[in-house]
Amino acid sequence: MKMFTLAASAAILAWGSAAQAQQALSMWYHGAGNEVESRIINQIIADFNASQTDWKVELQSFPQAAYNDSVVAGALAGNLPDILDVDGPVMPNWAWAGYMQPLQIDESKIENFLPGTKGYWDGKLYSIGLWDAAVALVTRQSYLDELGLRTPTLEQPWTKDEFMAALDAAKASGRFEYAFDPGMAWTGEWYPYAFSPFLQSFGGDIVDRSTYLTAEGALNGEAAMAFGEWWQGLFKNGYAQATQDPADRDGGFVAGKYAFSWNGNWAALNALNAFPDTVFLPAPDFGNGPKIGAASWQFGISATSKFPEGASAFIEFALQDKYLAAFSDGIGLIPATRTAAAMTENYKEGGPMEVFFGLTEAQALVRPVTPGYVVQAKVFEKALADIANGADVASTLDAAVDEINADIEKNGGYGH
Amino acid sequence: MAMIAADNRGLRLVTRYAVLVLIAIIFVFPLVFMLMSSLKPDQQLLQDSGNLRAFLPVGDISLQNYTDAFQRAPVATFVFNSVLVTGITVALSLLLCSAAGFAFVFVRWKGRDTLLALLLATLILPFETIAIPLLMMVAHLPWVGFDGVSWGWLNSYRVQIIPFIADGLTVFLFVQYFKDLPGELIEAARVEGASWWQIYRRIVMPLSGPIFATAAILKFLVMYNQYLWPLMVTQEEGYRPVMVGLQYFFQLNVAWGEVMAYLSMITVPVLAFYLYLQKAFIASIASTGVKG
Numbered sequence: 001m002k003m004f005t006l007a008a009s010a011a012i013l014a015w016g017s018a019a020q021a022q023q024a025l026s027m028w029y030h031g032a033g034n035e036v037e038s039r040i041i042n043q044i045i046a047d048f049n050a051s052q053t054d055w056k057v058e059l060q061s062f063p064q065a066a067y068n069d070s071v072v073a074g075a076l077a078g079n080l081p082d083i084l085d086v087d088g089p090v091m092p093n094w095a096w097a098g099y100m101q102p103l104q105i106d107e108s109k110i111e112n113f114l115p116g117t118k119g120y121w122d123g124k125l126y127s128i129g130l131w132d133a134a135v136a137l138v139t140r141q142s143y144l145d146e147l148g149l150r151t152p153t154l155e156q157p158w159t160k161d162e163f164m165a166a167l168d169a170a171k172a173s174g175r176f177e178y179a180f181d182p183g184m185a186w187t188g189e190w191y192p193y194a195f196s197p198f199l200q201s202f203g204g205d206i207v208d209r210s211t212y213l214t215a216e217g218a219l220n221g222e223a224a225m226a227f228g229e230w231w232q233g234l235f236k237n238g239y240a241q242a243t244q245d246p247a248d249r250d251g252g253f254v255a256g257k258y259a260f261s262w263n264g265n266w267a268a269l270n271a272l273n274a275f276p277d278t279v280f281l282p283a284p285d286f287g288n289g290p291k292i293g294a295a296s297w298q299f300g301i302s303a304t305s306k307f308p309e310g311a312s313a314f315i316e317f318a319l320q321d322k323y324l325a326a327f328s329d330g331i332g333l334i335p336a337t338r339t340a341a342a343m344t345e346n347y348k349e350g351g352p353m354e355v356f357f358g359l360t361e362a363q364a365l366v367r368p369v370t371p372g373y374v375v376q377a378k379v380f381e382k383a384l385a386d387i388a389n390g391a392d393v394a395s396t397l398d399a400a401v402d403e404i405n406a407d408i409e410k411n412g413g414y415g416h
Numbered sequence: 417m418a419m420i421a422a423d424n425r426g427l428r429l430v431t432r433y434a435v436l437v438l439i440a441i442i443f444v445f446p447l448v449f450m451l452m453s454s455l456k457p458d459q460q461l462l463q464d465s466g467n468l469r470a471f472l473p474v475g476d477i478s479l480q481n482y483t484d485a486f487q488r489a490p491v492a493t494f495v496f497n498s499v500l501v502t503g504i505t506v507a508l509s510l511l512l513c514s515a516a517g518f519a520f521v522f523v524r525w526k527g528r529d530t531l532l533a534l535l536l537a538t539l540i541l542p543f544e545t546i547a548i549p550l551l552m553m554v555a556h557l558p559w560v561g562f563d564g565v566s567w568g569w570l571n572s573y574r575v576q577i578i579p580f581i582a583d584g585l586t587v588f589l590f591v592q593y594f595k596d597l598p599g600e601l602i603e604a605a606r607v608e609g610a611s612w613w614q615i616y617r618r619i620v621m622p623l624s625g626p627i628f629a630t631a632a633i634l635k636f637l638v639m640y641n642q643y644l645w646p647l648m649v650t651q652e653e654g655y656r657p658v659m660v661g662l663q664y665f666f667q668l669n670v671a672w673g674e675v676m677a678y679l680s681m682i683t684v685p686v687l688a689f690y691l692y693l694q695k696a697f698i699a700s701i702a703s704t705g706v707k708g
Contacts, residue, residue: 032653264668266669267669270669
């Protein structure tokens with residue numbers, strides 16, 4: 001009996017000291033309210049905590065819509081966690097503002113990751129994503145056939161003229177309420193993510209990427225003007241609606257209201273379930289190559305973390321193909337590697353959304369990599385909304401340039 | 417002649433009721449829409465939203481959205497937190513602000529008018545202007561609890577309650593109301609030897625039911641609808657209130673039925689509180705219209 005008591009005590013003490021040995025790492029994640037996402041991230045954390053005895057990750061989930069504000073408030077209060085996740089285009093701002101520190105992971109492990117999943121600022125890797133997202137021109141093969149349209153490919157996307165001819169054909173058919181659904185009901189980050197690639201394909205940009213110190217010429221030059229006129233024409237000529245009911249954005253394509261919908265891979269399964277002949281076409285080439293947005297949520301380490309090696313260990317652990325595939329299967333996003341894609345239901349060879357992996361590889365362009373992007377994105381959004389609603393293109397873009405330049409100046413060039 | 421007068425009266429009555437019904441419809445229909453939508457699957461909800469079916473319990477009706485809402489978010493925790501924070505804040509606010517109003521109106525002391533003017537000046541300051549300094553302050557304040565002294569109030573109920581107990585508007589409401597109470601009553605009580613506390617408790621409070629109800633409702637609404645502050649100070653899910661919880665339902669593809677179910681559930685405490693104090697609230701509004 002005594003032996004048993006001693007053995008039990010030793011076991012309890014050993015367990016207790018092992019538990020004590022694990023240093024807690026706090027982590028914030030944007031997935032609250034998303035049951036599937038929460039389940040996967042919790043699984044990764046449980047696996048990591050069980051895989052070693054040094055670190056124990058403890059998760060606090062936030063709803064996505066409130067996440068960025070929570071992080072900024074946490075930074076102001078000096079209360080950031082060790083590990084956080086960050087939306088790709090926002091990362092440079094948080095790194096510049098001193099909220100984040102560079103990752104300490106073996107970069108050879110992310111060599112084969114999609115470019116949009118790697119968050120570099122000032123030459124250093126600050127964040128890494130398990131997935132990327134892509135946008136495509138969603139339609140049905142039967143629509144293309146009925147309208148007598150060529151099916152564009154990655155190698156040979158539609159030109160601007162072909163795209164406009166397709167919209168003309170759809171409009172003339174009288175079958176649809178609108179030929180094109182750009183997704184005007186989705187405000188916020190959707191605008192720069194989804195629409196700035198059109199501008200970049202015209203040859204313009206939100207800001208001059210050679211210096212990141214001005215938007216002059218990029219957002220109001222000849223190419224940007226051509227883009228602005230084209231953008232306004234979409235609404236003025238009745239191809240698309242400038243103001244859209246969110247319900248139409250969610251269900252309009254499935255209800256047959258639109259011939260073409262500019263939408264992301266996250267909505268692809270819904271369309272495929274409604275119409276098995278749904279096809280995902282590459283972005284049209286408006287003259288400067290076809291472009292789509294890149295970079296989604298990524299993991300990083302807060303600047304105040306006292307345990308960056310532990311946080312890096314967790315992030316490196318999470319980069320395993322099985323977790324990339326689990327996230328992809330769970331929430332439909334594009335896994336960061338081809339090997340992980342091969343393990344997924346949707347992106348494996350012959351999978352219903354395989355095309356998105358190719359789109360990301362071939363057309364993706366990250367949004368401007370600058371701390372000023374968070375302001376520039378809002379200015380861009382407002383300018384595009386105004387132009388869609390009939391504002392003068394030249395003066396609207398000039399005003400946007402002035403606002404962006406003033407912000408860059410006010411912030412001392414944002415460290416560029 | 418009498419017939420014409422009676423007809424006119426009847427017509428006026430019908431017109432008046434028609435206008436009142438119309439106004440009632442405008443106010444009630446959003447609630448009906450919310451309740452009916454909470455019972456429908458998303459596809460039907462969206463289809464119905466453009467016609468009168470949106471206001472009727474027709475089609476595929478069930479409580480599935482409510483079940484799903486509970487699975488998506490800890491709804492009960494959010495409601496409990498909001499009711500707790502709001503309830504305590506309202507109770508303490510009524511006590512403190514009415515006492516302050518009493519002191520401003522009935523007690524003579526040096527600097528009274530200046531302090532009242534300063535207090536009223538805070539009415540023009542939107543909360544957003546002080547949110548960040550307040551956050552930085554509460555993040556480093558001490559607190560004495562069962563575990564001894566700790567630093568920082570983040571992730572607690574007190575950080576959601578204490579900064580909102582006293583505010584200029586509530587004090588102002590009490591000041592305005594107390595000014596209209598008959599001064600003779602207070603003077604008589606003083607002559608009889610009553611203390612200030614006795615006057616406040618036994619004379620002023622019993623005469624001030626309507627303003628207590630009004631202040632309670634206004635404070636309740638402000639506190640129950642808090643979003644920015646709790647978002648800034650509650651990183652732990654266990655302390656989040658209903659409005660932050662609402663964000664759990666806005667994913668990439670919004671589940672509108674669940675949103676409506678959640679909104680229906682979090683509206684119940686507000687409606688119950690309003691209905692409970694409705695008579696006193698109306699009496700207060702009415703009394704403000706017959707001054708002089």
